[in-house]
Structure formats: structure tokens, C-alpha cells
Amino acid sequence: MDKTAVQEQKRLGDPLDLRARAPFEFKSAANLMFIDRERPRNIGELLDAFHTCSEESIFQHTFRTLEEHHFIKEGFSNDFAQWTYVELGEVGLGERLASLDVREFTSLEALRSRLATIVEEYGAENPKARDREASKPFYFCSSKKIVLPPQRSAATLGEFIEGLNLVSLHSIHYHFIEARLRRKLESNDFSIWLRRDMGLEREADLLNQIDIYTSTLEGVRRKIISIVRNATQPNQAGSR
Amino acid sequence: MTEDAGRPSPVAPQEGRSGSEHPQSGKQLDARPAARPRPRISETPPPAPPAPHLADYAPIIGKSLLDELRFVARPLIGKRVKMVNSTAMGGGVAEMLSRLVPLLDELEVKTSWELMTGGNDFFEVTKSFHNALHGEKLTLTQQARDIFLLNTERNRQRMSFDEEFVVIHDPQPAGLVAGKDSSSAHWVWRCHIDLSHPNPEVWEFLRPMVERYDTAVFSSPAFARSLSIPQALFYPCIDPLSEKNKDLDESYIQAICDNFGIDRSRPIVTQISRFDRLKDPLGVIRAYKMAKKYVDFQLVLAGGGASDDPEGAIVLKEVYNATEEDPDIIVLDLPPWSALEINALQRASTIVVQKSLKEGFGLTVTEALWKGKPTIASAVGGIPTQVIDRQTGMLVHSVEGCAYQIRYLLTHQEFATQLGRNGREHVKENFLMTTNARRWLLLFRILSGLI
Numbered sequence: 001m002d003k004t005a006v007q008e009q010k011r012l013g014d015p016l017d018l019r020a021r022a023p024f025e026f027k028s029a030a031n032l033m034f035i036d037r038e039r040p041r042n043i044g045e046l047l048d049a050f051h052t053c054s055e056e057s058i059f060q061h062t063f064r065t066l067e068e069h070h071f072i073k074e075g076f077s078n079d080f081a082q083w084t085y086v087e088l089g090e091v092g093l094g095e096r097l098a099s100l101d102v103r104e105f106t107s108l109e110a111l112r113s114r115l116a117t118i119v120e121e122y123g124a125e126n127p128k129a130r131d132r133e134a135s136k137p138f139y140f141c142s143s144k145k146i147v148l149p150p151q152r153s154a155a156t157l158g159e160f161i162e163g164l165n166l167v168s169l170h171s172i173h174y175h176f177i178e179a180r181l182r183r184k185l186e187s188n189d190f191s192i193w194l195r196r197d198m199g200l201e202r203e204a205d206l207l208n209q210i211d212i213y214t215s216t217l218e219g220v221r222r223k224i225i226s227i228v229r230n231a232t233q234p235n236q237a238g239s240r
Numbered sequence: 241m242t243e244d245a246g247r248p249s250p251v252a253p254q255e256g257r258s259g260s261e262h263p264q265s266g267k268q269l270d271a272r273p274a275a276r277p278r279p280r281i282s283e284t285p286p287p288a289p290p291a292p293h294l295a296d297y298a299p300i301i302g303k304s305l306l307d308e309l310r311f312v313a314r315p316l317i318g319k320r321v322k323m324v325n326s327t328a329m330g331g332g333v334a335e336m337l338s339r340l341v342p343l344l345d346e347l348e349v350k351t352s353w354e355l356m357t358g359g360n361d362f363f364e365v366t367k368s369f370h371n372a373l374h375g376e377k378l379t380l381t382q383q384a385r386d387i388f389l390l391n392t393e394r395n396r397q398r399m400s401f402d403e404e405f406v407v408i409h410d411p412q413p414a415g416l417v418a419g420k421d422s423s424s425a426h427w428v429w430r431c432h433i434d435l436s437h438p439n440p441e442v443w444e445f446l447r448p449m450v451e452r453y454d455t456a457v458f459s460s461p462a463f464a465r466s467l468s469i470p471q472a473l474f475y476p477c478i479d480p481l482s483e484k485n486k487d488l489d490e491s492y493i494q495a496i497c498d499n500f501g502i503d504r505s506r507p508i509v510t511q512i513s514r515f516d517r518l519k520d521p522l523g524v525i526r527a528y529k530m531a532k533k534y535v536d537f538q539l540v541l542a543g544g545g546a547s548d549d550p551e552g553a554i555v556l557k558e559v560y561n562a563t564e565e566d567p568d569i570i571v572l573d574l575p576p577w578s579a580l581e582i583n584a585l586q587r588a589s590t591i592v593v594q595k596s597l598k599e600g601f602g603l604t605v606t607e608a609l610w611k612g613k614p615t616i617a618s619a620v621g622g623i624p625t626q627v628i629d630r631q632t633g634m635l636v637h638s639v640e641g642c643a644y645q646i647r648y649l650l651t652h653q654e655f656a657t658q659l660g661r662n663g664r665e666h667v668k669e670n671f672l673m674t675t676n677a678r679r680w681l682l683l684f685r686i687l688s689g690l691i
Contacts, residue, residue: 033473035473070669072631082628144691151311
């Protein structure tokens, strides 16, 4: 699209009817949790477990737990941080682990490595903390995922907004948060579609700025819809 | 699993109860303050309403999640499942199966439910196994082994295992896995009990059987054992359409409170549990007395267990004594079929407390969270999985902590409301019957490579 697609559509008709180059297909994923062998009770054992646990386990305790706790908008980041705070009482380590933003990682190996580095550095700075026992172990679990076929598709911005309103939060998580691992890109399925198939560069960037750690997933859904809807307003048109 | 025996009814809760109510009698109520009206409680269990249909869950979980459930089930259409347990009525497993089986059937995954049969000697042995797996001492005799194996073999010969999936619930029928040799099914052992500290002798007897299954399923990572087979995690669940959890008319809630002498114009703090020392009802009364110096409220302690358990009757008496005839402490010894009354009491509550000293998963906490109630609960058993401190409720470790959180939540309504809202969402995402059905379907797909 050489000309601003939305501007052109404004001239021609309702921006909500602007047709995409290719439709967006709303998929979703379903996960089942399995109990793994690793059960660390202290920082040293946690570090060992980071080296032996499966990728599915790293996924479960970071990406997936965000989905399971999608209704919390502050104070919850990942299971490792939560355990370190609550069961181990290592607040400093908890803060460092909680500051991880899963969206900065396009591979689980990179995320695993970062987690291990944080724990290793903390252990080196706080030798006494290494053997401090938690009140209960951290039970490593892993997630087996099944991707569900598209439930609906959107060929226009109007249909896209409607789809965003109707799909499950699992679908929002799949496209907006998990997508990085699938695509190996620091972006999400919605932004990629808005940029590539709708020519909405600015909106694609704005979506990537949504803070998933200070919003519920329902709040994230509303923010996405708001950004996309604004693209159809006259003063917002021509966002490329 | 669900704890209640009730089923949802399209009939208004009040209906079907009139004519069968009577003033509860018994020594327990003698200690009630004289001014309190005698509660009227049904003398006999009401008939069970029919199980709900899949579509009935749409207003609760949303159409999109229901559609996803159907998507997950689609590749399994026409497959057959056999569930086997040891009892058709009573207990959480039977109640859960009575809901799960029709749901899977409606999703066109044909599911049959069969019972393990045996004489008294068999069930005495399995009862002793059950207690031993919870950690009780037991010397496993050759006679007990023989009775277990003989009855297992009789049942194995009686049953056929030509389904695609066979799910065996709990230790009683675990030995049926011997039938795996002549079956092409995927075999799953669903363990509903806590195996964290089993009697070693009994566990070593059962372990070789368990390790013949393709997968074991536990309710908590803490309840699991180290096994050579994969172990899936299925949280217990509640049915939002059961009598204990379905929405109730405001007029019914009011009628129940009127019946029990509860003033709804003042805050109500409630603990629902059997009169059992492990539920620490005396600790709750102590917390009430500490908090009452600062805030005005009523305490409701409601549950059962006093009529069929001598220990329960003793605890109930101690509870009555501890009330010191305080008119704001309302003690209710309810029969097992009081699901609707308990539902109403939970919904009428300002705060729900579960100050257990030891707990399984703690489904009464799940029920309170589902009703959007700010919940204060001990950090024991499966409760921390449900109550994420300061997010979905408040975790406490002492009577003093409980008293403080009662004061805090009664005076910080906005925060309390947010806790309740989060708690309900937590249950909706993780602990409902529909999520349980989804987990079974996912497991069947993973086992059969339909991913």
C-alpha cells in the first residue's frame, strides 16, 4: 500500500471496512500441566534445576503462569519470583526475578540463561543465602501445549475489533504474549498483522508498548481495542 | 473434585423444601442463646436435580471458552472412555464423576462409569490402605494383600477394557491395570489423595501397579510421588451450577439468614467446615474475640460432622462453650444435604475464613472465592494454590494474624472487594468443572498423539 490506507479508506468509506491484504486468524492454545522431577529447596538447588529442567518448564513458570493469573495487575510476575519472595524470604532476589519481562525474550533458552544468571549473581553476592531453606520446595512443572484451529478470522479493522472483543483470553495470550517465542521476533501477532496487512505502523508500535505486568489480560485486551479503534478516528488516520 | 452432594435445579431453591422442614432438635442447640430463633433445617435429603448441560455453562465461562472446549474435544469425537472408582454416591470423587461423565458424553466422547465391587473384607482392606497412604501406621498382612488381589482379579475378569482410554480413580481399583495386557487402551491412574507421606509398606505394594499406567494424575505437586511414569496435574474443581455454588435469589439468602437469626445489616464473618479440630473452630472464635474489640461483626460457624462422628460432637460442645453465649456468635450444625443453606451463608458473608491447621485442597475456600468473597485462610495444604496472598485473599499463620486480617478487611472495603473479584477470576480460570473437562480432553489427546 503506497498511500496511507486508512486515509484512502476514509475518502472511500468507513475505515472500519478497510480490507487487509490477508485476514487475521484468531487461534488459541490449550495447555496441560505435568509435574516434573526438580524440587529445589534453596538457591543452590534452584540454580541446578535451571540447568536441568525442560524448556516447557521454563515456559510454564514464566509465560504460562501469566495466563493462569491474568486477573492480577500488580505484584505478580513469574512463579520463581513468587516462590523466592514468599517461601524463601529472599526479597532482593525476588525483586530481580520479578523484574524480568518475558517479552524481551524470543527463546526459552535465552530466558533460562537469564534466570540462571540472576540467581547465580545473587548467590555470589549473598553467600549465606545460598543454603537457606525455603518453607516448601519449588515444584517444577511443565506445560504441554495444543494449538487450537482458528475460531474466527478478520478481514477488516471492524472484524478485527469484533474478534478481539469475542475471543477468549487464552487467544489474547497466544497472539500477544506467546507469539514472540513462535516468531522469534520482539513483536506480537497483532502488531505484525496491523503493520504488514493493514499498513498501521504507529498502532503496531503502540501495541508493543502495552505493559502486561501492570494490567490484567482483560485490561490488555481493552487497550489493544482502544488503540486499534483510535486508528479509525479522523484525527488518527494516516498513522504510517 | 466437588465436595457437595447437591445438583443444580431449575426450581427455585425454596421450592421442594416446604413440608419437609422441622426445627432441628438435639442437645447441641441447647447452648444457643435463648433469644435466637430455632433454625429450620430439612430432615431428609432433597431429590437430586438433573445434571446441567454444556450450554448451561455459557453464561458463566463465556461462549469463547465453551467453543474452545468443543475445539479441544473435536479430534476425540467417537472415542470411548471408561472411568472406574469404588463408590457411586457420597464422597468427592463420585460427585465429580456424576458431573464430568455427562459433560464428556455431550462432547461426544462416550464415557462410561463403572464401579469396583467387593465384599466388606475388600473395602475394609482398601479403607486401611487409604488411611495408610495418608500416613497412618499399618502392618500389611499377607491376608490383606490376598484379599486386595483376589477382588481386583474378580473385577478385572468382570469388566472389559476395549475403550481407547481407561481412567482408574484412587487406590481401591488401582490393580485393574492388570487388564492392560489384553487392552489397547491408554491407562490413567487418577489419585485424589495426598501421597506425600504414605505408609512405605502399602505404597511399595501399590507402586508396581501404579507404574504400569501410562500416566498418573495428582491434585497437587506436593501430593505426588517420584514415579517412572509422567504425572499430570489436575487441580480439584467445583461445579458452578451445583446447589452449593449456583446463583441464588436474594430473597432465598435473606430467608436463610432470617431462619438462622443472622442480621444482614451488620458484617458477617463465616467459616464453613466440619466441627473438627483440624479446622480450628476454637481458633476462629479467639480471632473473633480479638477483632471484635475494634470492629462490630457477627461470626457464623457452620458445618456438620457432629452427628456421625463422636469426636465432632465433642468439638461442637467445646465450640458452644467457647462462645460464652455471645449472641453474635452463631453456631450451626447442619446435615450433609445443606448445600443450598451453605451456599446462602457464603453469599451472605462479608468475609469468609478458613483457619484450618491441616487441609487437603480446601474446596470450601474455592467455593468462597467463586462467590467473590474476600477470604482469609491458613497457608496449609492446597490453600496457597488458591489464595495468593494479598491478590486473591489473605494468607494467615496464626490466630492473631487471622484477627488482624478480619479487622483490616472489614475496614478496607475497596481492597476487600478487589480481593473478591480476583478470587472469582482465579477460580474461573483454574478450578471449575469445565476446566477439569478440558484437562481430561487435553490428556486424552496427548496420550493418543492427537496434538
